Amino acid sequence: xxxxxxxxxxxxxxxxxxxxxxxxxxxxxxxxxxxxxxxxxxxxxxxxxxxxxxxxxxxxxxxxxxxxxxxxxxxxxxxxxxxxxxxxxxxxxxxxxxxxxxxxxxxxxxxxxxxxxxxxxxxxxxxxxxxxxxxxxxxxxxxxxxxxxxxxxxxxxxxxxxxxxxxxxxxxxxxxxxxxxxxxxxxxxxxxxxxxxxxxxxxxxxxxx
Amino acid sequence: xxxxxxxxxxxxxxxxxxxxxxxxxxxxxxxxxxxxxxxxxxxxxxxxxxxxxxxxxxxxxxxxxxxxxxxxxxxxxxxxxxxxxxxxxxxxxxxxxxxxxxxxxxxxxxxxxxxxxxxxxxxxxxxxxxxxxxxxxxxxxxxxxxxxxxxxxxxxxxxxxxxxxxxxxxxxxxxxxxxxxxxxxxxxxxxxxxxxxxxxxxxxxxxxx
Numbered sequence: 001x002x003x004x005x006x007x008x009x010x011x012x013x014x015x016x017x018x019x020x021x022x023x024x025x026x027x028x029x030x031x032x033x034x035x036x037x038x039x040x041x042x043x044x045x046x047x048x049x050x051x052x053x054x055x056x057x058x059x060x061x062x063x064x065x066x067x068x069x070x071x072x073x074x075x076x077x078x079x080x081x082x083x084x085x086x087x088x089x090x091x092x093x094x095x096x097x098x099x100x101x102x103x104x105x106x107x108x109x110x111x112x113x114x115x116x117x118x119x120x121x122x123x124x125x126x127x128x129x130x131x132x133x134x135x136x137x138x139x140x141x142x143x144x145x146x147x148x149x150x151x152x153x154x155x156x157x158x159x160x161x162x163x164x165x166x167x168x169x170x171x172x173x174x175x176x177x178x179x180x181x182x183x184x185x186x187x188x189x190x191x192x193x194x195x196x197x198x199x200x201x202x203x204x205x206x207x208x209x
Numbered sequence: 210x211x212x213x214x215x216x217x218x219x220x221x222x223x224x225x226x227x228x229x230x231x232x233x234x235x236x237x238x239x240x241x242x243x244x245x246x247x248x249x250x251x252x253x254x255x256x257x258x259x260x261x262x263x264x265x266x267x268x269x270x271x272x273x274x275x276x277x278x279x280x281x282x283x284x285x286x287x288x289x290x291x292x293x294x295x296x297x298x299x300x301x302x303x304x305x306x307x308x309x310x311x312x313x314x315x316x317x318x319x320x321x322x323x324x325x326x327x328x329x330x331x332x333x334x335x336x337x338x339x340x341x342x343x344x345x346x347x348x349x350x351x352x353x354x355x356x357x358x359x360x361x362x363x364x365x366x367x368x369x370x371x372x373x374x375x376x377x378x379x380x381x382x383x384x385x386x387x388x389x390x391x392x393x394x395x396x397x398x399x400x401x402x403x404x405x406x407x408x409x410x411x412x413x414x415x416x417x418x
Contacts, residue, residue: 009221010214010284013243017250017280024251025360028244032364034222035237041226042233071226075219147378151234151371155241158367161411162360168418169356202370209377 004078021089026081029162030074030123036130036156037071039148043141056140063136070130074159077123081166084119088112088170113170117183120166127163128190130156131197138204150205157198164191213287230298235290238371239283239332245339245365246280248357252350265349272345279339283368286332290375293328297321297379322379326392329375336372337399339365340406347413359414366407373400 004012004023012031016023044064047053053060091112094105134152141149167187174180213221213232221240225232253273256262262269300321303314343361350358376396383389 005219006217008215008217009240009243009287012218013247013280013284016244016247017254017277019251019254021255021354024354025248025357028248028357028360028364031218031244032241032367034218035225035240038222038225039234039237042228045226045228046230068226071222075222078218145230145233147374148234148237150374151237154367154370155237158241158363161363165356165359165414165418168415172418205374206377209374209381 004082005075022082022085023078024081024085025162026085026120026123026166027078029120029127029159029166030077030081032155032159032162033077033123033127033130034071034074036127036134036152036159037067037074039152039155040067040130040133040137041071043137043145043149043152046145047140047142050142053142059136059140063133063140067130067133067137070126070133073126074123074130077119077126080119081123084112084116088116110175113174114176114179116170117167117174117180120163120170121183121187124160124163124167124187124190127156127160128194131160131194131201135197135201135204138201138208143208146205146208150202153198153201153205157194160190160194213291214284231291231294232287233290233294234371235294235329235332235375236287238329238336238368238375239286239290241364241368241371242286242332242336242339243280243283245336245343245361245368246276246283248361248364249276249339249342249346250280252346252354252358252361255354256349256351259351262351268345268349272342272349276339276342276346279335279342283332283335283339286328286335289328290332293321293325297325319384322383323385323388325379326376326383326389329372329379330392330396333369333372333376333396333399336365336369337403340369340403340410344406344410344413347410347417352417355414355417359411362407362410362414366403369399369403 041064044060047060091108095101096105134149138149164187171180171184250273253269256269300317304310305314343358347358380389380393
């Protein structure tokens with residue numbers, strides 16, 4: 001089967017729109033996040049090597065390395081979201097006739113839910129990083145392409161808030177409340193200040209246009 | 210040449226990250242917008258036909274028709290952004306040796322700038338519509354997939370703010386200030402309340418998870 005990242009944009013949108021349960025919002029979040037990282041890379045690539053911006057050359061090289069690693073990570077998360085969803089759905093399909101089967105099924109569901117909480121949390125972490133990287137691009141990148149840093153900030157913010165929804169859903173169904181609360185606390189710390197950060201980056205960009 | 214919508218997600222991200230001037234933030238905005246419309250369609254498609262949601266069946270059918278039309282429109286805008294950018298760049302390349310050439314070039318640039326203001330404004334309008342459609346999905350859609358409506362709202366908002374940046378850039382270079390001010394006023398009316406709208410939809414979704 002063709003992996004989602006290898007499908008065309010149009011096919012991806014069509015599958016997203018369809019009644020098939022995947023790809024869904026989790027993959028869409030990863031796609032937005034990958035766009036954010038890619039746009040930060042673009043600003044770096046259009047700044048590096050130009051004598052006019054020699055002063056920030058090293059910063060931009062370091063930023064590009066981070067944004068490219070993040071782009072790879074977020075691209076992989078498009079599939080990770082689908083995989084964890086499918087694993088979770090498979091556990092719901094386990095037999096539940098005998099008490100033993102019920103116990104096995106319930107434990108498997110809970111295990112899959114833990115993973116289905118962690119995967120979007122990892123995505124949210126990467127998206128928060130994408131926002132933070134876009135700030136460096138907005139502050140130090142080539143002003144001629146600075147709007148792309150603003151788009152990177154907005155895409156990263158949209159991606160973070162989107163990934164958060166999948167953490168909420170799955171954490172809500174977890175019986176291990178200590179685990180759930182720890183993951184929700186980690187999520188809150190990622191969300192904390194993210195809106196203000198995205199707005200600030202957007203404002204920095206707007207003043208440079 | 211392969212149209213962007215027919216390229217794979219991974220290729221799109223790679224080209225976005227590269228130092229080639231297109232695709233850039235304008236195409237990324239259209240991709241986010243198309244994802245927003247697609248996710249509203251997904252909520253509709255997972256609500257329609259289920260006896261449990263018979264009461265909202267007609268609303269969801271009407272919504273699906275709108276979100277699918279919007280998805281097509283926003284998918285087309287990925288290319289429209291590249292095309293208008295290329296046309297603008299071509300005008301900058303016109304000869305400017307004689308006074309007559311300079312006048313012709315300047316007029317051509319201004320004409321292309323008008324188009325380069327209108328194209329992202331049209332995208333912004335579609336993105337605002339995508340946010341508004343996601344509200345109906347959040348309010349009336351199948352609560353089992355409601356998180357996708359929340360992602361649709363965030364993607365639409367990120368797309369709108371991103372498209373706005375391209376309007377600002379090009380309107381800023383226009384000599385016809387009446388035209389520019391009219392387009393900027395139209396943009397402001399689209400932005401007006403969009404943040405509150407996206408937040409409200411997100412909140413509606415979060416309370417239903």
